[in-house]
Amino acid sequence: MANSLKINVFLIPEEGQRFVFSEGDTWLQSCFKDSEKPDFVLEKVDVNCLITMTSGTIFIKGFFSALIDICCSRCLERASLPIGSDFAYTLTPAKAETREDLELTPEELEISYYQGDFIDLAPIICEQIILQVPMKALCSEECKGLCLHCGTNLNTSSCNCHLNVVNNRMAVLKNFRVKN
Ligand SMILES: [Zn+2]
Ligand SMILES: [Zn+2]
Secondary structure (H helix, E strand, O other): OHHHHEEEHHHOOOOOEEEEEEEOHHHHHHOOOHHHOOOOEEEEEEEEEEEEEEOOEEEEEEEEEEEEEEEOOOOOOEEEEEEEEEEEEEEEEOOOOOOOOOOOOHHHHOEEEEOOOEEEHHHHHHHHHHHHOOOOOOOOOOOOOEOOOOOOEOOOOOOOHHHHHHHHHHHHHHHHHHHO
């Protein structure tokens, strides 16, 4: 359950706490609103991270590897794609006063805030997964895609459209000659 990824910050031991877990698509879906559901299926994600805390600031360092099921942007077939990344987060307690009039330095922009006694690893891991999903996924680097004219998947079959294009050009050329 997603709840198991909530961590009581007061229970993080001095030497830090390691979290190793695996989740699937049901978990990923539960991290998003209906209107923001991702356009891939999470077959599996394995996460390994260490959480440490120093005077109220929480550091999360780890890595994940995942397998996603996504639509190839060239041939539109489903493809299984491995993704993964190292990640590091710094979370400081949310301050009570407003900071509107304070300009944030670039370092501060890298910092997230937590409120209350718990931090939730779920949105952090979800964000990491989303960041690694390619904008234009490919089933393979050599994917030939679909024929622009008839829509045939050129990985699995062929069509005669390129011949027709050549024939049409020759026809145009013939007409051109006839007219002159
Ligand atoms: Zn493809
Ligand atoms: Zn074709």
